[in-house]
Amino acid sequence: MSSGKALKLMTFNVRHDHHEHSPTSPFAEPPVRDEPFSKSSFEEEQPWSIRKWKIMDTILIYSPDEPVYHQIQDLEALLNDEYEWVGAGRNDGDKEGEYTAVFYKREVVTVDSWKTIWLSEEPDTPGSKSWDAKHPRTTTQVTFIRNSDETKFTVFNAHMDHKGREAREESSRLILERAREANELGPVFLLGDLNSTETDPAYLILTGSKYQESKGKNDTLANLEALNEACASAFTNRTGIPTSTKEGSITLPTHRVIRPGQILANLQRQKELEQQRKEMYFLDTQYELITRIDSKGMEGLSGPYGYRDTFTSFGSGDEFKRAPIRIDFIMALDTPHLDLKVLYVAVLSNQFDDGLIISDHRPVIANVAW
Numbered sequence: 001m002s003s004g005k006a007l008k009l010m011t012f013n014v015r016h017d018h019h020e021h022s023p024t025s026p027f028a029e030p031p032v033r034d035e036p037f038s039k040s041s042f043e044e045e046q047p048w049s050i051r052k053w054k055i056m057d058t059i060l061i062y063s064p065d066e067p068v069y070h071q072i073q074d075l076e077a078l079l080n081d082e083y084e085w086v087g088a089g090r091n092d093g094d095k096e097g098e099y100t101a102v103f104y105k106r107e108v109v110t111v112d113s114w115k116t117i118w119l120s121e122e123p124d125t126p127g128s129k130s131w132d133a134k135h136p137r138t139t140t141q142v143t144f145i146r147n148s149d150e151t152k153f154t155v156f157n158a159h160m161d162h163k164g165r166e167a168r169e170e171s172s173r174l175i176l177e178r179a180r181e182a183n184e185l186g187p188v189f190l191l192g193d194l195n196s197t198e199t200d201p202a203y204l205i206l207t208g209s210k211y212q213e214s215k216g217k218n219d220t221l222a223n224l225e226a227l228n229e230a231c232a233s234a235f236t237n238r239t240g241i242p243t244s245t246k247e248g249s250i251t252l253p254t255h256r257v258i259r260p261g262q263i264l265a266n267l268q269r270q271k272e273l274e275q276q277r278k279e280m281y282f283l284d285t286q287y288e289l290i291t292r293i294d295s296k297g298m299e300g301l302s303g304p305y306g307y308r309d310t311f312t313s314f315g316s317g318d319e320f321k322r323a324p325i326r327i328d329f330i331m332a333l334d335t336p337h338l339d340l341k342v343l344y345v346a347v348l349s350n351q352f353d354d355g356l357i358i359s360d361h362r363p364v365i366a367n368v369a370w
Helices: 048-058 069-078 165-185 201-207 224-239 260-279 318-322
Strands: 006-011 083-086 102-105 109-118 138-146 152-159 188-193 282-284 328-333 341-347 364-369
Touching (some): 006 328, 069 083, 109 165, 328 364
Antiparallel strands (some): 083 102, 109 138, 282 328, 341 364
16 A cells, blocks of 8 residues: 555465475574576475565565464564554464455554454354355455545455355355445455456355456457557647558547437446445456556556466466466445546566466555545
8 A cells, every 4th residue: 555545455365384394483494495596496386484585575565365373473574664464363363374464554554443254154253164165264354544634444355265165155245245334434445365266156246247248358458459549549639740550540639529329328327337336346456447548548557467367376286277367356345435546457476587486376466546
C-alpha cells in the first residue's frame, strides 16, 4: 500500500515451510551449495532458509498466504520496523499451523481491528473445518485506517482449500457475507490464494458470474489493433498531426459525438450496474484495470502486466500436473459508493535466471484508488 489516494496491494503465497531439510526455527542455517551459479543447484523446491531472501526482496506491501510461525518471525525481522503484521495459526488460533497473515506499512495505515475467521460452519472456532475440506482454512479480516485522510477500509486475506470444492463454495459465501457487513465501514478488498480458477464455482459466487465471458478481454496481445488505434487517435487529437495506423487509413483530429442511441445504451448499462451493486459482489481487479483502450489512449497500461497465470508449482509432483493456472486474486467489493480505479495489475516472476523458484506461486500486485 502506498501513500496518498492510491493503495498498493499484494498477495503472495510464499509456500509453507515443510521441506525435509528445513529446521523449523527462525534464521535457520541455510544449506550450502557448492556451485551457487549453477541452475541445477536450485532446481525444484528449496528450503525456506534459501527462498526467504528473494521473497523479502519482492515484498513491498505483503499479505503472505501460507507461512508458519518461524517464517513469520523471519519476515518480521527482515522487514525491520517498517512493517507490522497481524494473523494467527489456523490450527489453534495462536502459533500452530499456517497463517493468512497480513503485513502492512505502519507509516501508511493503522490497524483499527482484526480477527481470524475459520472457513467452516464454526467460523469463530480455532482449528475448525467443514464440508469436504482437507485442512482447516482461514481468512484474516483487518480494518485499516489510512493515515493520510483517516478513511477506513477492510482487507480479507484468504486461503481456500485445495481439495474441497464444496468447501471453497461455502467459504466464498461466508467471505461474501462478512465482506458485505464490513462494507458499512468503507471499501472492502479480498486478497489471496483461492485455489479456484475463473470457471470454479467459488470464483463465480464471489464475482456474481460477472466475468464468464471476459477471459482475456483486456490482454495486451488480444487487443493490439484497438490499442494502436486508441493511442494514435489520442496523439492526433493532442497534437493535430494526422497519423496512419494501417495501410489506406488516416486518423484525423476529432470531436466526441454522442448519439441518442448511445445515450440510451449508456443509461441501460448504468441501471444494470446499479442493480449489480445492490447485490454487492467482488470485482476482479484484472478485469477492472483501466487500460489505454478504456482511457482513449490517454493513460494506463496496455493490459495486465507480466504473467497470465499465478500458480506454477515447483516443477514436479502432483501439483505440477495442474499448473500453470490463475488462482491468486486481488478483488474489491462493488458497492454504490465505491468509484474504484485500478491503475495497474501485475503478476510478477517467482523465478529468475539463477534457477531458484522462490515460491510455487507468483506474487500478484495491484494499485487501486477510490
